[in-house]
Amino acid sequence: MTMSATVKEYFAALERLKQNKPQVIEKGSPINKDTVALEAGRKRGSIRNRPGFEPLLEAIDQAGAQPRPEAKKRVAVNPKQTAEIELLKRDLDVARSRYMSLLYLNAEMAKTIRRLGGDVPRFGGVTDISIDPKSTDVPF
Template identity: 65%
Template sequence: MKTTNAVMEYLAALERLKKNAPVHVPKGSPINKDQVALEAGRKRGTIRNRPGFEQLIAEIESATSEQSPSVKKKRLQSNPNQSAEIEQLKRDLDVARSRYMSLLYLNAEMAKTISKLGGEVAQYGVVTDLQIDPNSTDVPY
C-alpha cells in the first residue's frame, strides 16, 4: 500500500517524539495518536482507525509500549505547603462528616421524642421553615 504524504508527516513526527525532540509539543510528552497528530501540525483526533493508517497506528502503539514509565506519567514535584493544606482539608472534612452524622442522630432522636409526646414530625427530605439566630454564639468546633 502506498504511503501518503500525511502518513509520512505523522511518521516523522513520531520519530521526533521517540527522540524526545519535538517541535510543536512540549518535550517529554506521552506518545499517543493525539500527540503525534499535534506534533505533525495537525489537529487532535486526525489519526483514526481507517484505511491507510494501519502501519502508523501499529508503530504508535509499539512506541507507546516502549516509552519509559517516567515519560508516560509526568508527575510534578509535591509541594510541602500544598501537602500540608491537603492534610488539613482532610481533617476538616472528617470533622464536618462527624458533626453531620451527630446532627442526623440528634435530629432522629428529637423526632422520636416529639412523636412520643403526640406532636407532628415533618418527614425527612421535606424542607421546613428554619429560623437562625444571628446573635448565636454556637460554634461548630
C-alpha cells in the first residue's frame, strides 16, 4: 500500500522531532500525535485512528516511548578562557567609563562655548571625520 502525501509530510515532521530539529514548534517538545501534526503544518488532532495512518501511529508511539537524548553540557571550564572573559569585561567597563567621561566633558565645553557667545553644533551624527592611518595619537 502506498502512502499519501499527507502521511509522508507527517513522517518527515516526525523525523525532525526525533532529531530535535523542528521547524515549527519548540525544540525539546514531547513526541506525540499533536506535536507531529503541528510540526507538519496541520491542526492539532488531525492525526487520528484512520485507515492508512496505522504505520504513522505506530512510529509516533515508538518515538514517544524512547528517551530523548540529552543535550551535551559543558563539562569542564577552561580557566584560560574564563580569565580572558573577565579581562574583556573589565576592558569594556573601562571603555564605557571613558566614553561617559568624554560625553560629560563635551557637554561642559559646549556650555562654556555658548556662555562665551560661540556657536555650538548640535550633538548627533558625526560628519566630516577623517583619521590619518599614520597618526600616532589614535588610541587603537
